[in-house]
Amino acid sequence: MKVIDSIATQAAGIAALRREIHAHPELCFEEVRTADLVAAKLTEWGIPVHRGMGTTGVVGIVHGRDGGASGRGVGLRADMDALPMQEFNTFEHASQHAGKMHACGHDGHTAMLLAAAQHFAKHRDFDGTVYLIFQPAEEGGGGAREMMKDGLFEQFPMEAVFGMHNWPGLPTGTFAVSPGPVMASTSEFKITIRGKGSHAAMPHMGIDPVPVACQMVQAFQNIISRNKKPVDAGVISVTMIHTGEATNVVPDSCELQGTVRTFTIEVLDMIERRMKQVAEHTCAAHEAVCEFEFMRNYPPTVNTPAEAEFARQVMIDIVGEEHVVKQEPTMGGEDFAFMLQAKPGAYCFIANGDGTHREMGHGGGPCTLHNPSYDFNDDLIPLGATYWVRLAETWLQRASA
Structure with a gap:
């Protein structure tokens, strides 16, 4: 040395x-x-x-x-x-x-x-x-x-x-x-699912954002396994789910937050586009409303x-x-x-x-x-x-x- x-x-x-x-x-x-x-x-x-x-x-x-x-x-x-x-x-x-x-x-x-x-x-x-x-x-x-x-x-x-x-x-x-x-690259996302609150014993009276969020989280992983080339690196991690205040109340909204990591801008572009589509269409399928935010931090x-x-x-x-x-x-x-x-x-x-x-x-x-x-x-x-x-x-x- x-x-x-x-x-x-x-x-x-x-x-x-x-x-x-x-x-x-x-x-x-x-x-x-x-x-x-x-x-x-x-x-x-x-x-x-x-x-x-x-x-x-x-x-x-x-x-x-x-x-x-x-x-x-x-x-x-x-x-x-x-x-x-x-x-x-x-x-x-x-x-x-x-x-x-x-x-x-x-x-x-x-x-x-x-x-x-x-x-x-x-x-x-x-x-x-x-x-x-x-x-x-x-x-x-x-x-x-x-x-x-x-x-x-x-x-x-x-x-x-x-x-x-x-x-x-x-x-x-x-x-x-x-x-x-x-x-x-490091990016952050925040997705707010707006449904309609109701009594938990009468969920048909509202629009429950929680199962919408659950489907969304699972669907995001299909982006990694099915939308990008297997040889390209990419990570979607949902790290926070915030919703509800009581066990007997269907909440009005549910918020998801997390991070996305990639080694190329091309993969990052694809992930952001597909996440937005998945989030909005999943909400639409359940008559909920979606607010999608995606913040790019470092390339x-x-x-x-x-x-x-x-x-x-x-x-x-x-x-x-x-x-x-x-x-x-x-x-x-x-x-x-x-x-x-x-x-x-x-x-x-x-x-x-x-x-x-x-x-x-x-x-x-x-x-x-x-x-x-x-x-x-x-x-x-x-x-x-x-x-x-x-x-x-x-x-x-x-x-x-």
Whole structure:
């Protein structure tokens, strides 16, 4: 494993920053304290900073030995926000704010990019510019989209953009990257079935929305099994059904909510169209009324082939080919997808291990993402930062050839 010596030497200090961020989690678009810390460190290291993009975003600008005169640039992105959930860990750096927790490792992502920034500040062995993108509001707020709306790619022209997420379960020292879809689109739906209330002993006097809802839920699964190609991935999950107030009353209405996940926009288009048809026609068949809402949140995260292969070669040079594995696509969502719709790039995974790195006082649950017993593995900081540095240096060397 070829970790950069200067990064390894400074890793303990960066780990302390990571734990400081972990202890003070902030939700989407509220990352004021975190952004202040990031901007202060970048400024301390002599890196110019642009603030306020996407509300609380921070962009560090690292010009190479040419002062950025070549006009070439590459973007490296880390997310900063936490989740609205209670932490079960009780170790020293556990969350100090009830109902808020860094349960997805964004504190570690921020730390790895800060470690790379600290190295870049003293070693500008490239021509062009590296843009360090510290993004807010990945967890549902669409911070990547908001930074882009504020002119991220216009103000900071870059040829490609790269992202990285820790991945529990894979052995430490491992990377994963692949071309094509690696994370799913995320959409939400809300369907309100309006019937006619009545006494439960006299259902013929009303229009019962409950059996309508039951038929609808079952029919949605036929969309997955019969309307899309078997080789195409898609998920429809009805996760909430709200209706009724008393056991002897047929309710007036029933509300269904849930999520849809796909790896392509074409499958997403088909699912939305068919769900709407099924919902409306099922209601009509029972003389009920349907209100159908479908909200698209994040598109699929799709790595461009050339950039995924480029990232893979950088990883191989650092950890060896046997430690760079195929990236298994996941139905989780990621708003880095918006950046990959606008720019070539790749989103990779860095292994977080099996959880044995956690200190005494961790919760009893597994060390998995969005789990109250999760903690980022600080041993990844030198490796992740080395990847960022070598990726940017190699990209800009190749671009200037």
